[in-house]
Amino acid sequence: MAELPGSIREAGDLLRARRATAVELAEVAIERAGVDPYNAWLLVSAEQARAQARAADERIASGDASPLCGIPWACKDIIGTKGVETTAGSKILDGYVPPYSATVVERLEAAGAVMIGKTNLDEFAMGSSNENSAFGPVKNPWDTSRVPGGSSGGSAVAVAAGEVCFGLGTDTGGSIRQPAALSGVAGMKPTYGRVSRYGVVAFASSLDQVGPFGRTVEDIALVCQALFGVDPADATTMPLPSEDLCRDLERGVKGMRLGVPREYFVKGIEPGVERAVRAAIRELERQGATLLDVSLPSTDHALGVYYIVQPAEASANLARYDGVRYGLRVEGPDLVGTYKATRGAGFGPEVKRRMILGTYALSTGYYDAYYVKAQKVRTVIKKEFDDVFARVDALVTPTSPTVAFGIGAKTNDPLAMYLNDVFTLPVNIAGLPGISIPCGVSEGLPVGLQVIAASYQEATMFRVAAAYERATEHHRMRPPAARAA
C-alpha cells in the first residue's frame, strides 16, 4: 500500500473487507509522517501506533469494529497523551510527559483509532499562522512559502498531505476552521460543552473546544460521534442524550433557510475568496435552500471582545507555568526571580504579549473598562446570533478573509495577524458549532466555506455541508506536492 485511503469511510470499508490491515495503514502513516517535508509533526510515536494497530486488527477480526477502528490519526500537541511527550509548542513544556491522557484521546483509543503522533502548532494555540511554534513554522503543502493557518496547522497539513485519515485540533477563535480553509481540508469546532477539555492544555477556558480535521463531512461527523458526550472530569460538558450525528447527511438542503450575514462580506475580504464563497452559496440555493440576507450588527466588535476575554483567561491559565512541578526552570536570585526568569525564557513573544494584555485587562482600574465591558458585549453578540437562528437553520460565510499568506508576512504586526480570525472568532464568543469545508481555489490556493449552526445543532450543520460536498469536487482537491509524492 503506497498511500492511505481518501476517507475514514473508505479505509473502514477496506479494513472490514480484509483488503487491508490496520497495521498496514499505520505503517503507511508512520512512513509518510516520518518524511513529512512541512514540519507538521513534533513527534511520531511509532511503537505505540503499531501496538494500537495490532489491537485494532484483533478487534476487526473479532467482528467488533467501530467506524474509527484501525484508522490512523494525528493529535495536536496541546492535547495530553499519557507517556507521550506533550509540549503545546512551547519551550516551557519541552520534555513534559503527561501522567494521564486527555478524555478525547481515551475516547479515540477506546474506539480503536491509531494515533500516529503529535502535530505542530502555534505555542499554546496562540496564533493564526503556525509561525509562533517554538519548534519552527509549519509549511503549507499547496505552496511551501506560505503558512498553513493556525493554530492547529500541523494537524491540518497532516490530513491535507495524506499522512493520516483524520486529525484533532483545538479551536479557541478559529484554530481548527481557519487552517482547514487555508490547507484545503474540512475542519470543525463543536458547540461549547460538547467535548471534554479534560487533559487538554488550557488556553481560554470559556472558548476552547477540541474538534476534528478530515477529508469529508461524513468523516468529521464520525469523529464527533466518538468525541461528544458529558465527561465527569469536565464540569463544562453538557449532559445531553446521545444522538446519531450522521442522520441528516443525505437529506439535502431543499426547504432549508440559510442566512447570509452581510457583515461577513465587507472590507478586507479578497475578491477571489468572495467569488468562491458566493458561488458555493448559489449552489446551495440551486439545490433548493432559501437564502436570507441577515445582519449581525456587532460583528465588528467581536475582535475587541475576543482580544480581551481570551488573553484574560489565558493569563490566568498560564500562571501555572512556574518551573516548580514540571517543565522548564531557570533559576533566579529568589523564587519570584525564578518565576520571572523561567517565564521570560520559556514563553515566546506572542504568549508574552497576550499574558501582558490579559493581565492588563484584569488589573485594578482596567477590569471594568476592559474585562467586564467585553463580557457585556459578549452578551450582545450572543443575542444577535440567537435572534438570527430564530429565522434561519444555518449561516453560510467565508471561513477566512484571505487565502494562505506568505511565511513572515504578518509576524511583526499582531493586529493584522488577529484579523485573520474575524469570521471565525464570533462563533467561539457565542459558543456555536462551525465547520469549514473546501469550496474552490483562488490564485491556486484553497478557500473555505464556513457553515454555522445554532448550539447543539451539529447534525443540521453537517446536513448543509454534506449537501454542498455531494454536488462538488472541491473536497477531492489535493495539494500539488502531495499529488506528486
Next chain:
Amino acid sequence: MSEIDARVVRYVADLARIGLTDDEVERFTSQLSVVLDAVGKLREIDTADIPPTASVLPLANVTREDEVRPSLPLEDVMRNAPTRDGDLFRVQTIIEERPEERVRG
C-alpha cells in the same frame, strides 16, 4: 491613543511574573498600543443594562459525589519535576526561619 506606555508594560509584566528585556518592553509597548486602540472601540457600545457573559453554558453549580478514587502514580507525576527531593518538589527557600520561632516550636 491608549494609556499603555513602557512603564505600564513593565508593571504588568511584573504582575504576570514575566521577565522582559528592554528590547521586548519597547516592542510590546508599541504593538500593544495598537491592539488596545482596536479593542477600545468597545466603549462605543452602550451596555448599561446588559449583564456580562462569563460562560455560554446553561449550567451552574455542577457537583458530583465526593468519592475516594486512586490518584495518579506518584512517580509518573514526579518524573516531570525540574528538581525533587524524593516525593517532594524542591524549590528555593521562601520563608526565612527565625530563631525565636524555633524556640517556641
